[in-house]
Amino acid sequence: MTSTRAEWPVSDRVEAFTTQRHGIGHSLAPFDTFNLGLRSGDDAATVERNRADLVQRFALPSAPRWLRQVHGTRVAIEPDMEEPEADAALTRTPGTVLAILTADCMPVVFASRAGDELAAAHAGWRGLAAGVLEATLDAMxxxxxxxxxxxxxxxxPQSYEIGRExxxxxVAHDPAAESAFVSTREGHWRVDLYALARQRLAVAGVTDVHGGGFDTIADASYFSHRRDQTTGRMATIAWLR
Known part of the structure; x- marks a missing residue:
């Protein structure tokens, strides 16, 4: 198994999946094997080879529109091949492939029920707190x-321990967020990113939310920066047929 496919009630025009760590790819340890992140420290030529394999192996309709992710809230509308600085992207054009790189941060894909609009966001805790999901919805x-x-x-939520910041x-943004944290020791909590995302999406008016239940730290099928420090990146890929 080389990918985790999105299971959600959308039009069959919508394709979305997240790559996994093994089963394809050429990167050596500690980036082994299907690393798609050029800024992870891996050999650039090897990553480009992996990216070419991504297009071929998964029969993508075009090369992905990669982003220069900075844990911000900018949304690239119809991104081109120039790798814009953004943490979300949106397309209404069939065949335009959106891509979000992660290794513990949360990828979120949005689609219209009709399958005529698609967006993807990079939501680590900083981006989630800053409002990247809301910014993406605003762009749709x-x-x-x-x-x-x-x-x-x-x-x-069973593996991701964070500090007071x-x-x-x-919690300062919304006291209801307290329910997503479980105290572990003085000044530390385990955090449920999925619960935080669902809360913020509900407030924004989106309640048809699927997925979650993964744990990249505990599951070696995925890259994890928290677990391994130096590691590769998965890609969450989405496009409209």
Missing amino acids: RTPRDGIVAWLGPAAG VHDTF
Whole structure:
């Protein structure tokens, strides 16, 4: 198995999946084997070879529109091949392939029920707190009640321990966020990124949310920066047929 496919009730025009670590690819340890991140420290030529294999192996309709991700909230509308600095992307054009790189951060894919609009966001804790999901929804033309979301593989609530900065940032924004944290020791909590995302999406008017339940830290099928420090990146890939 080389990918985790999105399971969500959307039009069959929508394709979305997250790559896994093994089963394809050429990267050597500690990036083994299907590393798709050029800025992870891996050999650039090897990553480009992996990216070429991604297009061929998964029969993508075009090369992915990669982003220069910075844990921000900018949304690239109809991104070109120039790798814009952004943490989300949106397309209404069939065949345009969106791509989000992660290794514990949460990839979120949005689609209209009709399958005529698609977006993908990179939501680590900083981006999630800053409002990247809300910014992505704001960029979409589809009314909120016509949007379906899928939460892809990310650090899970049983493994992801954080400090006071993360806890206080979310709780200051919305006291209800406290329910997503479980105290482990003084000044530390385990955090449920999926619960935080669902809360923020609900407030924004999107309640048809699927996915979650993954744990990239505990599951060696995925790259994990928290687990391994130096590692590769998965890609969450999405396009409209």
